Amino acid sequence: MFTWPARVYYENTDAGGVVYHAEYLKFMERARTEWLRAFGFEQTSLLRERNLLFAVANMEIAFLASARLDDLLNVSVILEETKRVSLTLTQTITRNDPGGQVTPLIRARVRIAMLSRDFKPVRIPADLLNRLQPLLDGQPWIIKH
């Protein structure tokens, strides 16, 4: 499981006193970006050198509890399935509360599709798929950051 931290700033909150719901999608996209970067795939390079980009095709999101200003969150990425033109990921956002309790805030299932620069679905490059495949086989895999 890959995790990436996200701090809640004023920019992420709303007048309800908690994080605005669409901001969690930004946190999840940051984690997906860093997950790909950890494999050596920068989205900038994908776009510039290969005319490829990932776009979200489907999302199911359960908003379980609310984050607040100054909270430090953990955003996870787990690869569930690879297809020719898309990846399906499970993502969670949790908060470490005092007393060691981990509070789940978001549980999401995200399908991201590989697109050409003109937004047509295209095959995921073999070198990327080869790099991701071991994750599905349940092999231990840890990235330090």
Add this chain to the structure above:
Amino acid sequence: MFTWPARVYYENTDAGGVVYHAEYLKFMERARTEWLRAFGFEQTSLLRERNLLFAVANMEIAFLASARLDDLLNVSVILEETKRVSLTLTQTITRNDPGGQVTPLIRARVRIAMLSRDFKPVRIPADLLNRLQPLLDGQPWIIKH
């Protein structure tokens, strides 16, 4: 069916040249707000006078096609189901293309829960439910804006 327009500005786009995926959630929230306002329920008054607010509890979103800078979008709200503490809505975002074609961009199912100010689920007030009930009965209902 209630619809609300949304213009795409630079603030909504990203370096892929299209609308950033989380921005569609803002468009849908604007439409839900105006839908409630059309019934006489301002979220500000709900919060200040009754200590109540709606929060998104679940979302399923299909991203079908991409909006671009300067596009004028139509965001719809259809009530699917009322429960004691939540409403389930179907929302779509479409674009009127040249030639009269309507392009679907987003199709979403959104469950919003009624919460107290301290984020506990509470019953939806009877006057609001009474106002919404006719929508489920398929009665004609039009709001001009």
Add this chain to the structure above:
Amino acid sequence: MFTWPARVYYENTDAGGVVYHAEYLKFMERARTEWLRAFGFEQTSLLRERNLLFAVANMEIAFLASARLDDLLNVSVILEETKRVSLTLTQTITRNDPGGQVTPLIRARVRIAMLSRDFKPVRIPADLLNRLQPLLDGQPWIIKH
């Protein structure tokens, strides 16, 4: 004076209970976009057909009072000066309060520069300058929207 309305939604607010300061810049950019569109200059067309875009070069902003959820704001654009490669605008954001009082929230001076697609300063096209020039001469000018 050109004005454009902006409604405050949850997306614009923060945990302080008011509009997040950077959101006012979005409101001002929307008004500049609609001001240009009112002259027949869509930013999409400028970019696609002429490889030109406006970018903010300098801003001075005074945050005078705070807008809140559901407020309906008026965002103005006044042309102060034209140069070969930039325009200087005065922009204000106000709110009509009960009793007919107009509360100023934002007063800003914004210099926007004409750039090529690779972000080099270039001359503002003559047809655009010709269209803007009368505004400086204090001629009456009204756009309905």
Add this chain to the structure above:
Amino acid sequence: MFTWPARVYYENTDAGGVVYHAEYLKFMERARTEWLRAFGFEQTSLLRERNLLFAVANMEIAFLASARLDDLLNVSVILEETKRVSLTLTQTITRNDPGGQVTPLIRARVRIAMLSRDFKPVRIPADLLNRLQPLLDGQPWIIKH
């Protein structure tokens, strides 16, 4: 000089291919938040325990060059002046380019005012002022993060 890093994600960019101008204000606010946190002053605690918050009162921003997707930026905070109810800061955003060159992107002067929860100006607490005063005296001051 205090600096805080900021990574550019898709959320920060726009269809021009660069960072949307209002996003730089978010980066600067994150750095101010971390600067205060480094002194032991969390904004959440200020609000909850003392009913105090900082709000931006004035900003002058020069947009010197554009950041792009995946750029890693450095956001600085330098205290210029303390008054009874406000602080004036200089903030810059820079990028370390290949070859060791540091490219300045943003130079800003920001005055933040101390407000009560109902948005009236109030004195900055003595313990906070005492903590900030040495910065003005040019004493060496380093925070590791």
